[in-house]
Amino acid sequence: MNHFIATFFSQYGAVQFLKLAKKNHIPCRLAPVPRFLSSSCGTCAHFSGDGWDTGFVMKDLEIIYKVTDTGYEVIFQTDESSRMQ
Template structure:
């Protein structure tokens, strides 16, 4: 499983995404945005996902980073 950090424009967008993940059996945890990354709202979702990222992209997502050995690789940007 690949690990990702999704950053959102708003807190409500992060909460909606978390509900979407739970509904679709995607492991997801809301948490503060890591210091290395920036965000408009300060909350992010850490998720484990192996399928195509396009399947989970929504208008609430600002950026998605893949987590690789404590490094962040930009995978999607609005």
């Protein structure tokens, strides 16, 4: 099982992600974003799974990182222009 960190443009997005994760039985918790990762709202979701795609990418989702032995790998990033539509 892999560990992932999702960052969000708003705290509302982080809370909605947590609710959907729990509803879909995905282990998830909210926490402050690690200092060296960028985030607009300062809240991130730590979640675990075989893959990063939870099936509910939302407009407030900013970046998903895979936690590796050497740090963090960006595996999904929202296109900012698509967020504005």
